Amino acid sequence: xxxxxxxxxxxxxxxxxxxxxxxxxxxxxxxxxxxxxxxxxxxxxxxxxxxxxxxxxxxxxxxxxxxxxxxxxxxxxxxxxxxxxxxxxxxxxxxxxxxxxxxxxxxxxxxxxxxxxxxxxxxxxxxxxxxxxxxxxxxxxxxxxxxxxxxxxxxxxxxxxxxxxxxxxxxxxxxxxxxxxxxxxxxxxxxxxxxxxxxxxxxxxxxxxxxxxxxxxxxxxxxxxxxxxxxxxxxxxxxxxxxxxxxxxxxxxxxxx
Amino acid sequence: xxxxxxxxxxxxxxxxxxxxxxxxxxxxxxxxxxxxxxxxxxxxxxxxxxxxxxxxxxxxxxxxxxxxxxxxxxxxxxxxxxxxxxxxxxxxxxxxxxxxxxxxxxxxxxxxxxxxxxxxxxxxxxxxxxxxxxxxxxxxxxxxxxxxxxxxxxxxxxxxxxxxxxxxxxxxxxxxxxxxxxxxxxxxxxxxxxxxxxxxxxxxxxxxxxxxxxxxxxxxxxxxxxxxxxxxxxxxxxxxxxxxxxxxxxxxxxxxxxx
Numbered sequence: 001x002x003x004x005x006x007x008x009x010x011x012x013x014x015x016x017x018x019x020x021x022x023x024x025x026x027x028x029x030x031x032x033x034x035x036x037x038x039x040x041x042x043x044x045x046x047x048x049x050x051x052x053x054x055x056x057x058x059x060x061x062x063x064x065x066x067x068x069x070x071x072x073x074x075x076x077x078x079x080x081x082x083x084x085x086x087x088x089x090x091x092x093x094x095x096x097x098x099x100x101x102x103x104x105x106x107x108x109x110x111x112x113x114x115x116x117x118x119x120x121x122x123x124x125x126x127x128x129x130x131x132x133x134x135x136x137x138x139x140x141x142x143x144x145x146x147x148x149x150x151x152x153x154x155x156x157x158x159x160x161x162x163x164x165x166x167x168x169x170x171x172x173x174x175x176x177x178x179x180x181x182x183x184x185x186x187x188x189x190x191x192x193x194x195x196x197x198x199x200x201x202x203x204x205x206x207x208x209x210x211x212x213x214x215x216x217x218x219x220x221x222x223x224x225x226x227x228x229x230x231x232x233x234x235x236x237x238x239x240x241x242x243x244x245x246x247x248x249x250x251x252x253x254x255x256x257x
Numbered sequence: 258x259x260x261x262x263x264x265x266x267x268x269x270x271x272x273x274x275x276x277x278x279x280x281x282x283x284x285x286x287x288x289x290x291x292x293x294x295x296x297x298x299x300x301x302x303x304x305x306x307x308x309x310x311x312x313x314x315x316x317x318x319x320x321x322x323x324x325x326x327x328x329x330x331x332x333x334x335x336x337x338x339x340x341x342x343x344x345x346x347x348x349x350x351x352x353x354x355x356x357x358x359x360x361x362x363x364x365x366x367x368x369x370x371x372x373x374x375x376x377x378x379x380x381x382x383x384x385x386x387x388x389x390x391x392x393x394x395x396x397x398x399x400x401x402x403x404x405x406x407x408x409x410x411x412x413x414x415x416x417x418x419x420x421x422x423x424x425x426x427x428x429x430x431x432x433x434x435x436x437x438x439x440x441x442x443x444x445x446x447x448x449x450x451x452x453x454x455x456x457x458x459x460x461x462x463x464x465x466x467x468x469x470x471x472x473x474x475x476x477x478x479x480x481x482x483x484x485x486x487x488x489x490x491x492x493x494x495x496x497x498x499x500x501x502x503x504x505x506x507x508x509x510x511x512x513x514x515x516x
Contacts, residue, residue: 057416075420087417091435091512101421131512151421 004155004187005031005054010063012049022212023049027063029206029218031189033154036181038190038198040241041208047191048084050213051159054189055081067155077103080153084160086140088132094119094143095128101147118146121180138169142176149180158190162197174200178225199237200227207244216244300482309486317471322490325456325467328384332391333452337445339392340399344444345429347400348407348437369394369451370458377463387459387467394455395448402444406437439513442506449502453495468494 012024023046031037041047052058054065056075065072067079080101088097099115106114119125122142132140141161148156158177162170174197181188192198198205199221207216221237228234266272282302288294289301296304312318347354372393376386410433418428460469472487507514 055420057419075422077422081420083413083417085413087413089414089417089432089435091438100417103422104424131515133512133515147421 002033003030004033004035004068005189006064006066006069007050007054008064008066010050010053010061010065012046012053012058012062025212025214027213027215029215031155031187031204033187034185035204036188036190036202037204037206038192038202039206039208040192040195040198041213042210042245043193044211045208046211046213047208048159050208051081051157051189051191054155055079055157057081077151078154079157080148080151080155081157081159082141082144082148082161084163086132086137086144086161088140088143088147090132093129093131094124094135097132097143098146098150101150103151114150118150121149122146122176136169137165138173141165141173145177145180149184149186153186155187155189158188160192161190163192163194170197177201182225195238195241196229198241199223199234200229205237205241207241297481300485304482305485305489308480308482309489312471312483312486318486318490321466321468321471321487322494325460325469326494328387328459328467329391329449329452329456332388332456333395333449335388336392336395336452337399337448340396340444340448341403341441344400344403344441345407345434348404349429349433354404365397369455370462373459373462382463387456387464390459391452391455394451398448398451399441399444402447403437403441406440406444407433409440410436439510442510446499446502446506449498450495453491453498457491 007027007029010024010027011022014021014023027050029037039047039050049058053061054067054072056072056079061072067076070076089100092100095115098118099111102111102114119128122145124139124142124146127135127139132143135143144161145156145158161177162173165173177188178201180186188201190198190201203221205219205221207219208214209216219237219240223233223237285294285299286302289296289299289304294301300308309318343357347357369390372390373386376389380386380389414432414436415428418432423432456467457469457472460467461473462469464470468487468491472484472491475481475484475487
């Protein structure tokens with residue numbers, strides 16, 4: 001498996017009311033093809049900004065982000081994103097929202113079949129004509145993921161897509177995303193603040209410090225799928241990550257096994 | 258089906274709105290019967306109704322309504338289209354907003370009716386002057402609401418458009434325009450009200466047909482009941498236009514109101 005995403009010496013600053021704020025500082029890591037990488041950090045650490053930079057949605061970049069050895073300078077065909085708040089177009093029904101993900105190069109004759117395939121994949125048969133407002137949060141996220149997948153990108157960027165869901169729905173969605181990851185052989189990059197989720201889903205976890213975000217640690221999760229949440233090894237990795245967050249505080253004890 | 262509709266009408270309390278106008282007409286009629294009101298200043302509802310029926314039977318009423326409606330339709334369509342197009346341009350571009358800002362803010366406070374003599378001077382007493390007055394009346398509300406609507410489109414939707422590599426044209430027509438549509442519709446609804454006000458105003462000043470003409474003509478003819486019949490029709494048609502537009506809005510913006 002070759003390297004598909006390279007992040008080299010990336011910095012990011014925002015200027016708010018004339019004051020320059022450093023958001024990300026000297027970020028370096030690689031993502032291999034077919035890998036599931038999570039980026040974790042507390043809120044405001046710049047992890048979502050980093051994901052948007054990979055997606056080509058941030059205009060100014062210090063440093064370099066390469067996808068398949070090409071520098072990112074705008075949204076790319078091989079890289080699609082599912083957003084935190086689903087971001088469905090509220091005036092389009094499920095069918096048309098998923099269809100929005102199709103590139104204009106896809107001929108009309110193939111569109112219908114493709115849309116139906118992805119509606120089926122995310123289990124929304126019968127909801128083709130429903131409007132986003134009529135769907136639950138979990139269903140909206142499924143539509144958002146289907147919309148991202150339908151253009152067949154090599155890389156899927158997930159910006160806390162399960163953050164707003166209840167615990168049970170979240171576990172279901174995590175299972176489904178793993179299923180899709182296996183089936184479709186995608187590279188996935190997930191931003192989350194849920195440490196369990198990161199351990200459960202990914203091969204590799206990138207831990208960011210508080211603002212300005214720096215890489216604290218990159219942890220390889222050497223567990224076979226499907227991972228068992230209650231297992232000792234699973235707890236070991238969760239603890240390793242918690243340690244990074246609470247190294248200076250006594251909170252560590254709360255998470256000791 | 259009809260039973261169901263009646264039941265939901267009763268339950269929705271919409272009927273509460275009917276009490277005031279009906280009550281007012283009854284009191285008015287009663288006061289007229291008791292000769293408490295000078296009939297040459299305000300004829301009784303029954304008298305106005307008879308004049309209205311007479312006008313309708315002679316066919317004059319239909320002609321006047323159609324003339325006014327045609328003017329509104331043409332002027333409104335032109336004014337609203339222009340308002341949407343220029344609103345989209347200024348909504349998208351700060352430079353465009355700056356270019357038109359001073360001129361627009363100077364012209365906008367001029368009351369619509371003040372344009373009538375000017376336009377008669379420029380284009381004569383025919384249809385053109387009236388249609389331009391209606392255009393101006395419609396333009397401002399549609400323009401302002403469209404411009405604001407486009408400017409305030411949530412960036413999140415625009416990012417979605419960008420990540421899926423949509424062209425600028427798709428971004429504007431399929432993302433920004435529908436996102437701004439609730440605001441644009443507010444402009445269209447208020448705009449049709451001012452279009453109706455504009456046509457009647459223009460016809461009151463100079464016209465040879467139309468509801469505004471009907472009102473001023475029968476005032477000169479000293480037939481107050483027919484004059485009031487004209488006022489009544491203006492009100493009722495304005496009311497109906499609003500109802501129709503709300504229906505259209507409800508259908509087009511179903512996604513915005515659905516629960």
